[in-house]
Amino acid sequence: MRNYRRYFALALTLVMVLAMIVGCQSPTASSNEKEASKKDGSKSESAKSEKDKTLDLYIPNYFNDVEKQQWAKVVEKFKELNPGVNVNAANGDVQVESGKLPTLLQSGVEPPDAILMNAGPGRVSVLSDVKLIQPLNKLYEENNWKDQLRPFAYDLISGEENIYELPHMLDAIGLFYNKDIYEQNGIEVPTTKDEFLKALQKLKDAGVSPITVGARNGYAIGWLFGVMLESIAGTEKVEELIYGNGKWNDPEVVKVAEMMADWVKKGYITKESVTQTQADSKFRFLSKKAAMEAEGTYLITDIVDQKLQTSVNSFMMPSFIEGKTAKPVGGIGLTWVIPTKAKDVDLAAKWFNFIISKDYSDIVLNLPDYNFVPASKASVGMVPVGEVLKSSMKNIENGSGYNPSVFIGVEAKEAYYQNLQGLVGGLATPMDAMNNIEAAAEKDRAAGFKLNKK
Amino acid sequence: MNVYDSTSSLEIEQKKSLSIIKGRNKIKFKKMITIISFLLPALILYSIFMLYPMIDAVRFSFFDWDGAATSMNFVGIDNYVKLTDDKIFLKALGHNLLWVVLSLILMVIPTLILAVLISRVKKGKTFFRAGFYLPSVLSLAVVGVLWSKIYDPMMGPINVFLKSIGLENLAKNWLGEPYFVIPALVIASTWAFYGLYMILFLAGLQNVNSELYEAADLDGAGPIRKFWSITIPSLRNTLNVVISMVIINALKGFALIWIMTQGGPFYMSELVSTYVYKAAFSMNKVSYATAGSVVLGIIVIVFTIGFNYYRERSEN
Secondary structure: HHHHHHHHHHHHHHHHHHHHHHHHOOOOOOOOHHHHHEEEOOHHHHHHOOHHOOEEEEEEEEOOOOHHHHHHHHHHHHHHHOOOEEEEEEEOOOOOOOOHHHHHOOOOOOOOOEEEEOOOHHHHHHOOOOEEEEEEEEHHHHHHHHHHEEHHHHHHHHOOOOOEEEEEEEEEEEEEEHHHHHHHHHOOOOOHHHHHHHHHHHHOOOOOOOOEOOOOOOOHHHHHHHHHHHHHHOOOHHHHHHOOOOOOHHHHHHHHHHHHOOOOHHHHHHHHHOOOOOOHHHHHHHHHOEEEEEEEHHHHHHHOOOOOOOOEEEOOOOOOOOOOOOEEEEEEEEEEHHHOOOOOHHHHHHHHHOOHHHHHHHHHOOOOHHHEEEEHHHHHHOOOOHHHHHHHHHHOOOOOEOOOOOOOOHHHHHHHHHHHHHHHOOOOOOHHHHHHHHHHHHHHHHHHOOOOOO | OOOHHHHHHHHHHHHHHHHHHHHEEEEEHHHHHHHHHHHHHHHHHHHHHHHHHHHHHHHHOEOOOOOOOOOOOOOOOOHHHHHHHOOOHHHHHHHHHHHHHHHHHHHHHHHHHHHHHHHHHOHHHHHHHHHHHHHHOOOOOHHHHHHHHHOOOOOHHHHHHHHHHHOHHHOOOOOOOOHHHHHHHHHHHHHHHHHHHHHHHHHHHHHHHHHHHHHHOOOOOOOHHHHHHHHHHHHHHHHHHHHHHHHHHHHHHHHHHHOOOOOOOOOOOOOOOHHHHHHHOOOOOOHHHHHHHHHHHHHHHHHHOOOOOHHHHOOO
16 A cells, blocks of 8 residues: 555656646747658648648737728738638737847747838847848849839848848838917928927917927937937938948037927927827827827827828928938838748748739728838839828838937947937936937947948 | 674674664655655756746856847856946946835835724724725736826826915926936835735734733833834834845836836936846847846845844844
């Protein structure tokens, strides 16, 4: 009896240890096991027809139902054009900064066939440097994608030897404004520096907050500073900062910081913005408590959702440089990549071909609530149904300016966000703020961060 | 008795004592096996989920690794040397210490007084206990959002109230001004945790011998005298636990700050935990961030051991 007890205890211990080992395993089988099972099932796989294929996509979380419906329509069209191919679109965090995307790709769990991620050289390189995503040079050649993309979009991603991404959309960040507030105060959309500054003062005098910004979210204060930088210092100066030997404490850049601090002092930007989130700022703008907000076309779905299409539109802050025209800032907003361990690269390529096709642009640009400027050449010249998107697309017909947030290194980006907050909150002087950003950019350079322009 | 007889009896005795020793060893061995078999499951889990990550964190801190690369460069103590020269990290450490001091002031004394007051309530004690404990059951995300709205400079009830009674000058941007941001965050954190400490004090108060109070009454001691001379010494152990927990939680605080300010504005509420998070996930400096968290971990351990050592010495 005693012996049996011992055996029983031993068996229980073994079961416990085994259960623990199994419990600690990845929810899916390891890649080796998968490969083995693939080999075993290769006959049945090959016997399967094209119709049995499933394309796994990983796309950003939907911010509202409008976006969900837009994606449903896009997927429906793809399935219609590719009968029998199923599309499984999973949502998640697509920012490299949060660490989730690198973790997903490193985890050993079978990755999706294609990922739509937040773009920017500083982000994509985090994945490409460690081979978590694959180079697409061959696919570019085979599918002639270069000629199917807007040249500006292609130039932004092809500066290095390998191309790792297919641009999905272009950002067009400008100033969104409440038409009714402008009308009530007798203000026309400003086209010159003087008109713009007069409009700010007029709004301030009328007791309206001229500009709202959610500075607590670094990217949002980055949008506003990016727009100001483009208008006040000009595209060439920004290009110098991003691609050349430009310095953040260059007098022309410091001038922009001084102007931002001055606008806070004059009440054009409320000092309280420093603790306001982007969501709070958007709420203030859409509820007509502020006249303007620096935003991208992402705002369109909210505008449509709240039925404000007729009372909100966008314009680019006029250039402060004589004879120049300022362009909305941005670059590539979202971009497609293929994980190195993707199971069906051909299917991913098929999807990419669809994304840059006329069929895709036809569908999305005919949605009144669509909020992105497609990066494809097929979309050039097409007129979107939505009024706001129409003006944004027109503004970036010849390319856009640069939103520095997505082009600078990780050290500089953190310093950029914090020091711009410092400017708005009156916690840092313009000169100190720019010196701090330059010091951080220097660290990035020392670590080998350098962008090349095509 | 001849020589042979005496030798054989000696051998027999030796054999006997040997077998006794063997028997004792066997019992000891069995006892050991039993102890180990009881401890092993917990030890295995503790080693896998606690010790291994901690040791691995220390290991990572000696490398240069971005969190994604398949290879790591050994850099020795470089990360620690860099930390000593990192103004933001040092600022964050300073904020952590300020947080500890403010937490001790705002959390320990008020919750003790509250617990004493509740323990004196004759009717509705459960109601007050549950009511005051309520904030502790809320998730920190909810607490963060709630207090962000309370502190809102434009629509927050604090500023609205101050403005309504003509004290506009006192209406501040509580989370946006350098002198207010950390105290404001500590108050929100206190609100989230005081229920827990209050319950600990209440449990401690139940163990205080009521005869001591009766004797003090007979001696004519007032409430303050009784609080100072009976309640405080009787709650010594509970106080030690609460103070240790407050210090540890204050040094480890992350969620509330991340939700309410993300360390901003302009690093004004940056704590080591938020800085380490940004370094690891926004800047891909995983090893550097790990070194920062190891430093914080050492500080937490030193604080805790130091405090307990002081407590034991003062008790002796």
